[in-house]
Amino acid sequence: MSTILRVENLTKYFDSHLVLDGINLEVNNQDILAVIGPSGSGKSTLIRCMNMLELPSSGSIVFDGKQVINAFKSNENGIGTGELRRRVGMVFQHFNLYPHRTVLENVTQAPILVNKESVQDATTHAKELLESVGLVEKIHEFPNHLSGGQKQRVAIARALAMRPNLLLLDEVTSALDPELVGEVLQVIKRLANQGMTMVIVTHEMAFAGDVANKVIFMEDGQIKESGSPAEILVTPSSERLKLFLSRHLR
Amino acid sequence: MYQWDFYTVLQSFDLFLIGLWTTFLYTVGSISIGIVVGLAVCFARLAKLQSVRLLARSYQELFRCTPLLVQIMWAYYALPLLTGYSISNTTAGLLTLSLYVGAFYSEIFRGGINAIERGQTEAGLATGLSRVQVMHHIILPQAIKKMLPAFINQSVIQVKNTSLLYAISVAELTYMTSVVNSETYRPMEAFTLAAVMYFLMLFPLTQFADRFEKNLRQSD
Numbered sequence: 049m050s051t052i053l054r055v056e057n058l059t060k061y062f063d064s065h066l067v068l069d070g071i072n073l074e075v076n077n078q079d080i081l082a083v084i085g086p087s088g089s090g091k092s093t094l095i096r097c098m099n100m101l102e103l104p105s106s107g108s109i110v111f112d113g114k115q116v117i118n119a120f121k122s123n124e125n126g127i128g129t130g131e132l133r134r135r136v137g138m139v140f141q142h143f144n145l146y147p148h149r150t151v152l153e154n155v156t157q158a159p160i161l162v163n164k165e166s167v168q169d170a171t172t173h174a175k176e177l178l179e180s181v182g183l184v185e186k187i188h189e190f191p192n193h194l195s196g197g198q199k200q201r202v203a204i205a206r207a208l209a210m211r212p213n214l215l216l217l218d219e220v221t222s223a224l225d226p227e228l229v230g231e232v233l234q235v236i237k238r239l240a241n242q243g244m245t246m247v248i249v250t251h252e253m254a255f256a257g258d259v260a261n262k263v264i265f266m267e268d269g270q271i272k273e274s275g276s277p278a279e280i281l282v283t284p285s286s287e288r289l290k291l292f293l294s295r296h297l298r
Numbered sequence: 299m300y301q302w303d304f305y306t307v308l309q310s311f312d313l314f315l316i317g318l319w320t321t322f323l324y325t326v327g328s329i330s331i332g333i334v335v336g337l338a339v340c341f342a343r344l345a346k347l348q349s350v351r352l353l354a355r356s357y358q359e360l361f362r363c364t365p366l367l368v369q370i371m372w373a374y375y376a377l378p379l380l381t382g383y384s385i386s387n388t389t390a391g392l393l394t395l396s397l398y399v400g401a402f403y404s405e406i407f408r409g410g411i412n413a414i415e416r417g418q419t420e421a422g423l424a425t426g427l428s429r430v431q432v433m434h435h436i437i438l439p440q441a442i443k444k445m446l447p448a449f450i451n452q453s454v455i456q457v458k459n460t461s462l463l464y465a466i467s468v469a470e471l472t473y474m475t476s477v478v479n480s481e482t483y484r485p486m487e488a489f490t491l492a493a494v495m496y497f498l499m500l501f502p503l504t505q506f507a508d509r510f511e512k513n514l515r516q517s518d
């Protein structure tokens with residue numbers, strides 16, 4: 049199984065505050081890695097380092113066998129943030145859709161600007177994606193007219209429009225009303241079945257157990273446990289993890 | 299009871315027209331240059347390098363915290379002593395007005411850009427856009443809408459500020475009105491007419507700004 053992303057000895061400080069403390073992990077193609085842990089444990093910071101929205105203080109990110117460098121353009125030293133982000137999609141907790149653009153334009157923008165796709169190709173692809181997340185009838189709406197669940201499905205389509213090798217999802221259902229969580233999880237579940245490689249930060253333990261093939265439990269900026277969903281979620285070893293799960297499993 | 303006599307001053311209507319046209323030119327000229335200056339200073343204030351930020355900040359404070367009239371006089375009378383080159387009233391006037399309004403515009407632009415949530419930038423970057431593309435396609439289109447009312451207000455003030463060029467004998471509306479006044483000795487009519495002309499130019503603009511702001515608030 050080939051490795052798409054490797055994190056090596058990653059540390060991150062915000063000023064003098066150590067937020068990630070020596071993280072090592074590997075994501076193989078078609079892996080679904082669930083990241084769980086209490087609030088403030090560094091989950092978001094970790095996943096944001098994976099596409100360089102947060103710059104590591106030390107350690108390295110290796111994408112598709114190449115070192116990620118802190119420059120937009122790739123060069124002989126490694127892969128730049130431009131190429132990295134083109135190949136790694138991200139979905140945010142608060143959607144971050146562009147309010148001044150229609151649903152369709154939200155999805156086609158990056159393929160047109162970054163991948164230089166023709167408007168026609170980008171539109172055809174966007175319509176397919178929006179159809180697959182059940183939103184074709186909304187393509188000419190503006191994001192403000194959508195429910196949270198619909199917004200998040202558009203955001204997923206926007207990320208997929210770049211045909212990413214890896215998709216990063218940071219608590220994508222946490223800002224949703226409970227009754228809208230299901231429709232978004234269903235879309236992610238289908239992506240999983242199609243073999244999309246994903247890193248998913250989530251508080252939905254049942255969902256993590258359902259889709260993930262690896263789970264890591266973070267605390268205080270460190271990976272405290274990692275393993276299969278069964279090992280982590282069903283037979284946790286540490287007291288901390290047991291306590292965490294007892295709070296989050298309903 | 300004062301006897302109005304517009305007939306006399308209206309005989310010099312061509313002088314008013316010259317003034318009006320000059321005011322228009324200085325307004326458009328200084329606003330255009332001011333936009334360019336304002337954008338440059340705004341981006342300088344958002345720059346990574348602290349020295350660049352400091353320089354931009356100093357410029358803003360210098361021009362915002364001294365009276366425009368003093369700046370105009372300084373550029374026309376003092377600057378030549380400093381440089382050894384004399385400067386025409388046209389150049390001094392246009393330069394000062396532009397730099398002055400640029401300082402205010404830069405803060406308006408910066409406010410508009412900062413009002414756009416960080417998540418917008420992150421979403422753009424995360425799909426592989428460059429910082430310049432994010433600014434161009436995501437931030438500015440949203441920021442312009444937010445800053446437009448303040449921009450129009452500042453521009454309205456700018457039209458009125460051109461009247462200060464009177465002090466260095468630029469033939470704008472206020473100066474030309476005073477010429478008419480000295481020729482006709484009808485200050486009441488001359489300055490009333492000038493006021494009406496300014497008002498007719500600016501009232502539609504302030505109305506538009508208000509309407510726009512209201513729409514903006516409703517659409518949020």
Ligand SMILES: Nc1ncnc2c1ncn2[C@@H]1O[C@H](COP(=O)(O)OP(=O)(O)OP(=O)(O)O)[C@@H](O)[C@H]1O
Nearest residue numbers: 062065067085086087088089090091092093094219
């Ligand atoms: N931009 C920042 N500047 C300073 N401190 C930050 C910043 N972002 C995060 N932190 C701090 O880093 C720590 C880890 O934050 P992070 O958002 O990664 O946690 P998390 O595990 O995602 O938490 P949550 O479950 O609440 O989303 C927290 O203490 C947080 O306050």
Ligand SMILES: [Mg+2]
Nearest residue numbers: 091092093219
């Ligand atoms: Mg988080």
